[in-house]
Amino acid sequence: MKRPTIADIARRAGVSKGAVSYALNGQPGVSEATRKRILAIAQEIGFNANSAARALSGARARAVGLTLCRPARILGIEPWFMGLISGFEAELGAQSYALTLQVVASPEQEVEVYRRWWGERRIDGVIVTDLRENDVRIPVLQQLQLPAVVIGGSGEAGAVTQIWSDDGGAITEAVRYLVALGHFRIARVSGVPDLLHTQVRTKAFNQVCASLGLTDAVTVPADYTGEEGSRATRRLLIGGDRPTAIIYDNDVMAVAGLAVAQEMGLSVPGDLSIVAWDDSPLCSLVHPPLTALSRDVSGYGAQAARELLNAIDGRRVGNVQAQTAHLTPRGSTAPPRP
Template sequence: MSPLKRPTIADIAAAAGVSKGAVSYALNGKAGVSAQTRARVLEIAVRLGWHPSSAARALSDGRSHALGLVVDRPAWTLGIEPFFMQLIAGVEEGLAATGTALLLQATEDAGAEEAAYRRWWGERRVDGVLLVDLRDGDPRPALLAELGLPAVVVGHAVDAPGVPSVWIDDAAAIRETLAYLVAMGHRRIARVAGPAHFVHTRERGAAFDACASELGLAGVERVFADYSGDEGARATRRLLSGAARPTAIVYDNDVMAVAALGVAQEMGVRVPADLSLIAWDDSELCRLVHPALTAVDRRIAEHGRSAAAALLSLVDGAPAADVELAPPVLVPRGSTAPSRR
């Protein structure tokens, strides 16, 4: 069986009985053809399954009609990390009606990520990029400015002046979370944080410390991890093996919190009778385990939709503007209960 032949403007012209020039005018919404001819050409184009060539579009308007997202994580982690799946789903939803594609690449170090941006720029593969996980002293905003690639940060771009961001008030969620635990009698609260070099890890840490002080807590013990289940389990064992075992632990992602449930069972620590657990981002994982995990819902898909819209506006020449989304919501479930100690 021979492969299907892509329909061309010449095919549409032959079927409509008009010139190729008339078809081009009709398809591009230009003057020069009657309304009746335009309608007939468009109907035939749909019937034949014609779509504009992306290469031709790029030549005509200078755009690739694609946005880029590089994730500096091993590719296999994307399959188990709900945050990125929700974010990508939101981005795709935001792009669906615009004819814009998302170009996704996973890299395993910062150098490879920067090389990807340079390659995309050199090959004119993307019109702009979404930045995630800003790092202390992050060189990416300056690199993208040098390349002339529009960028939007997903998260608070406090260390990237001039780069618009789509962000949410994490401090508000931290205040609500700690106040909730304190109201249930918890005084020894720990946090399993993400990598220390991420800006959002540092900002959350500062908010935890400030809120703990306001609530009269001696301090929030903190262990850094890499968002993986293995690291979340390791951090949990360390915390539960100490002399002053916490009565509640807050995790910077859902994967680590789910791993903590297994560790607690392994060590004979009952959740929530002996230990309350809270996951930072809500996901299907949090709802499927037993007991279901209390979680902070930051509506990650909405981050993706809003970031896509903001970047498309920037590519179209709109002035850079930050977008603050609605505050996160704490969703109490079965993994939290009043402290017995």
Template sequence: MTRRITIADIATAAGVSKGAVSYALNGRPGVSETTRAKILAIAAEMGFVPNRAARSLSVSTAQTVGIALRRTARTIGVEPYFMELISGIESTLSAGSFGLTLQIVGTLEEELEVYRRWWAERRVDGVFLCDIGTGDQRLDFIADLGLPAVAVGGPIDGARFPAVWHDDVAPCRDILEYLYTLGHRRVARVAGIPGLLHTAIRDRAYTETAAGLHFTSVATVHSDYTGEQGAQITRRLLSSSKRPTAIVYDNDVMAVAGLGVAHELGLAIPEQLSIVAWDDSPLCRLTHPALTSLTRDIPAYGSTCADALLTLIGADKDTDPPGTEARTFSLQCMPGQLSPRGSTGPAQA
């Protein structure tokens, strides 16, 4: 348990004042190049690492951002989405030597409380908002607090801070047109949680696209994203008198569950039923047949979100309220691409 060395140790070792050491280490003017070099050498030799708390206290910056997830232990585990997102966020953050603080919460109230506490404690410099809902209460709350934030999802009308999102409209069209071309006329969609923004966006995109084609029916059933519900809904859909020849799922977990149900019912895939998944985690390639899915690069998405948050925080520090318009920018990522695999095929005559 070696003692941690402080800036004062370096100062005495170098025969200069604490202030000079601080200037030297932070690359600021105020010391000559020769003394700077000497100080840096001594610091490196002694293995100096600044104490975060002390720095945070002076500059009142935490060098940390936070993410609060409002999902249960079980559902958060199966969704590869979150870990991939976090992983992408992390890669950008650690490049900028920022830390990530994670908190899992149960309710909206808890989540808001976490933000308030983080803000009051100066524990984080900014946060990511996941699972953006339609009319999300968190948006105004966070904005009122003055806590820098980036919405992981969008677009958001009249947003008071940046949002990063994928265009979901084009992929919805791609999927429907693809299925239409394969001859499917009776299509069902197992959608995600109804309150979520992207669910609403996809709902609308499907409806509008379907209107332009000549489907017999395009039904949407909402779910909670869990495999259980995915299976249950699929079972219901497939046992109806006029069952669909293709089902589109809003995530990969439900698609896998749906495939399981189809197997259970003895349906041949893709001959008797085509399956499309949204979000192409490795999961989609583990099944047989492999799932046709909408591929998005979630880690890259996370990176982009982190970039947005870091620039927002940086901007906050440099420019002042005049630069407000710069904060509300939104960033659109490349839309997902459809990756056809074995789970989709021509509709049976």
């Protein structure tokens, strides 16, 4: 089926291509009557502007890019990204921007993809997640002057727009809550230590534990996968002075930890309290349902997309703080057994 172009509309309306372009874009230069006639014809023949032609003549590509840098096996089960993506979509769809996705294996590959996308004029901007210390992607974004918004990390991305939430505050709340319940041997299973938000959380965790006099607070690094979550949990629980509460950096590891505890015959929350991060439906799915640090992930995504569209339109906003995760107590936390 031959797809209609503005030339087709022009012919049928008996005007020039230019007039059609003005009419469709709401620009002055055509009378109201002609505009209506042209719009009616466009509607009738199901016209959609060729995005390539539009992009070619200097306009936007009307697409933004997202790279995901986690192994496929983690992506599938990690609710975080899908939550983010559906948030992006809510915002982008409304402005009829498309979202282009690419799964990569390393930050270096991400840089390659950014360069390629930008060179191909395929996208107008990118959303950057999983910020690291001295992230290789930031200088490239600046060099390319590629509009971007960085999720997580406040101030670490130089001049690039950033959106972040106060993870330190959230973890502090979680620790205080556990201490209030009577716990004093609290451990933590963290995500990938290279990631900036992991470091923020670790620092805050150490700080609040120190300030509350919890001397044996320990963080075991893991990688967000269930397997590593199980391994870390096992390591913590077979020790002599085993913790009475564990905080996990995501819900997948928390669920895995719960399974390990059950497998070892420990009761949750009787023998072990569990706090998860990122309250996906997964947390309420298991038994007992997990106490979690909740936040509106898809709202976070929507906000990020909004900021990116701002950045693309040249309205720069330096640094946006999103809602802080708040504690949602459920059945997996209780005072420790005496």
